Amino acid sequence: MSYQEILKQYWGYDTFRGIQEKIINSIGEGRDTLGLMPTGGGKSITFQVPALAKEGLCIVITPLIALMKDQVQNLRQRGIKAVAIYSGMTRQEILVALENCIFGDYKFLYISPERLDTEIFKIKLRSMKVSMITVDESHCISQWGYDFRPAYLKIADIRDLLPGIPVLALTATATPEVVKDIQTRLKFKQENVFRMSFERKNLAYIVRPTENKTAELLHILRRMTGSAIVYVRSRRRTKEISELLVNEGITAEFYHAGLDNAVKDLRQRRWQSGESRVMVATNAFGMGIDKPDVRIVIHLDLPDSPEAYFQEAGRAGRDGEKAYAVILHSKSDKATLHRRIPDTFPDKGYIKDVYEHLQYYYQMAMGDGLGCTKEFNLEEFCRKFKHFPVPVDSALKILTQAGYLEYTDEQDNASRILFTLRREELYKLREMGKEAEALIQVILRSYTGLFTDYAYISEDTLSVRTGLTRQQVYNILVMISKRRIIDYIPHKKTPYIIYTRERVELNRLHIPPSVYEERRKRYEARIQAMVEYVTSKTACRSRMLLRYFGEKNLHNCGQCDVCISHRTSDEVSTVTFEALKEKLLHLLKATPLTPAKVEELIETDKEVLTQVIQYLLEEGEIEMRDGMLWDK
Incomplete structure (x- = not known):
């Protein structure tokens, strides 16, 4: 089957989007490939389609357990065999999953980078027929990146065990130095990068200075319609802000990494279905969340890198309709951001x-x-x-x-139980009550190996199968544990x-x-880039972000707060601004000058001239060295 036919059969689309087809053709021809695609660019299609066209198994390495589970479920719903291996699974569950990959004609194995280094995986890998390796969130392999994870360095060792098998690396955020580093560390035979423009023409970036962020937040949410995400820095603040919104008549949920999986799933479902309008969250929320109609993403606290901001802001307007990414910025934000440096290092x-x-x-x-x-x-x-x-x-x-x-x-360690009585002794027990007896019968029918080893169980599943509430299931398990019938280890996050x-x-x-020193220096530079982003009053916000990621864009977006403020000033001042810009660039092409000398040579309003100089510095068209302005 052709790539086009596979796309139509399993996803129902007639054509590929953006650079998807170029990436698919490249990896399909067996070439190591790096795809740079912003959030919402359709990354998963670029490895799922060519893997289905090839014979054998595609290994997908990703650190996001929620994303793994979600994609495996989606593939299975399309009739495609897929399995995931992550922390919290029993040895037996891992063995079964790996055996299925060897003998069960599976097409996708999702695995966290930490699992790659285990002996059991390396042994079983030798018997697998692997067609390609996909490395998602590949910026995590680079020490230059904002989210370096040492476990990613083990991926190169897996390549040594699979000579000749091509690698597809994918990321939504990478600076030019990270792009080079990813390819080096993944042992690309030759550089091969496909870039999708990071420009989001439907997304307006806004920085709103305010000393009362909650009042401004309420003002924005009341003026705008549609689904929203509000990002804050701490778990405590997620709860506080969501309660504030609910008290003001705006439906809201809160979300952070410390919540139970069942609670997370429920809140996510309510928000995705539109039952709740606003999700107030830490940066733990959003990875792998596919809700296309988010109209606004608001940051109450500044992220500590443009990479993190670009990913989080990019969750707005994935349906291509007009959307907004808003930062509420106060004077104290700069000091707060700089305090993160000694906390992080x-x-x-x-x-x-x-x-x-x-x-x-x-x-x-x-x-x-x-x-x-x-x-x-x-x-x-x-x-x-x-x-x-x-x-x-x-x-x-x-x-x-x-x-x-x-x-x-x-x-996430799921609950575990082990029967401490032998099976035949169970039937001698009486007076436990109908509900406890019914629960034990359901457990025995649902799980195996309960008398020889701990088995992972789900109280939610048992609740559905018995008709008892989750709390009743828990209380009965505690009661029969106290009676030494079972050993029960409840779910916990550790x-x-x-x-x-x-x-x-x-x-x-x-x-x-x-x-330490090199990473701290880069962390400080990222924080400085964030401070410059929110304090600039002359450079187009979209162009600032694009330039950070190495993308040269010669036009302003026309819709960020800076562009709008320029547009609302009268046409004469715009013409003046452009004329001064050209004059200054012409002078600097001949020789570098001090700002004072520029003032002397260009007779105009000093404040306007300062704005022009500042604008050209921020746009990277000129630079300041040793107190002199130089043409670039």
Whole structure:
């Protein structure tokens, strides 16, 4: 079947969009390929279509568990065999999934980068017929990127086990240096990049200065119609803002990583169906969420990088209709943003203290630790050693990147049970009550191996099958656990510390410049870029973002707040502005000049001339070196 026929059969579309077909042809011809496609550009089609045209299995590497589950479900609904492997699955479940990939004619295996390095995966991989490897969120492999994840570096090792198998790398945000780095680290045979313009012609970028953000938020939501996302920095603020909106008669949900999966799913469904108009969320919300009719994305707090902002803002207007991305900006935002630098990169001495306290926390002897996996309770650790959570979290991430341990995000551990009585003894039990007996019967019918090993269960599923509420199911499981009929470990969210090497003495703990100083410098540059974005009053917002990602765009968007303010000034001033711009560029082509000399040579209103200079500096058409203005 041709690519076009596959697209029509499984997705119902007649034609590809944008650069989809070029990427598909490239990977289909066996060439390593990097596709740069902004949020909503249709990334999944670029690997799903060629994988269906090829014989064998496509391995899809992605860090987003919610996205994995969603895509596997979508593929299965289309009659395509797909499976996912992620943390929280039992060894038996992983084995079954891998065996299916070898013998079951599966087309897609979704896997998190952390699972690639396991012995069981490497052994089974040798027996799989792999057609291609897809690396989603591929900017995570680059230390120059804003979201570097050490586990991604293991992908290159998998390539060594699969010689000749092509790689398709995909990302929605990458600066020019990250684009080069992705290809180097994924061992591309030759550079091969397809770029879709990052320009979003239907999306108006607005920065609204205000010292009363909540009043401005209410004003905007009352004036505009349609679905909205409001991004805030902390979990606590998601709840506060959503309650404020509800009290003001605006339907709203709140969402953050600490919520139960069942709660997340319910709130997401209510928002996606339009039952709730506004989702107030941290940056944990949005990855893999396909709601095309979001009319406005509002940031109450500044993101710490243009990459993060571009992704979050890009969730508005994916249906191609007019939409808005608004930042509410106050004078204190700059200081707040700069305070994140020491939080994200605490002193090396502090990082060493956290490492040492971790050893006391686990009572880890010198030289021990290698390969140990430990549950980690951040709150308890901070209480015990008088630390604050944010810098501890950052210190553990830096120690992960330096190779001393692996600090995982909160892992969703499903509930588990093990029957402690033998099967024949169960039938002797009486007086448990009808509901408890019915629940035990449903458990025995629904799960296997319950008498030999812990089995993962779902209280929600048991609730549906028994007609009991979820709370009743939980209460009965606790009751029969107390009676020593089962051992019940309820669902919980737990981060883990995995020691990737033995405990070392503090004077031997080395955090290299590539992990600390260089990354801190790039983090500071990203924060500065965000500050410049919100404080500029002369440069088109769209052009500023595009230039950051290395895209040269010679026209203004005409719809951001800066463009509108220029447009509303009278035509004479616009003509004057353009004339002064040309005059200044002409002078600088001949020789560099100081700003004072420029004022002397161009007789005009000093404030207007300053605006012209500032505009040309921000647009990158001129630069300031050693106090002189130079033509670029």
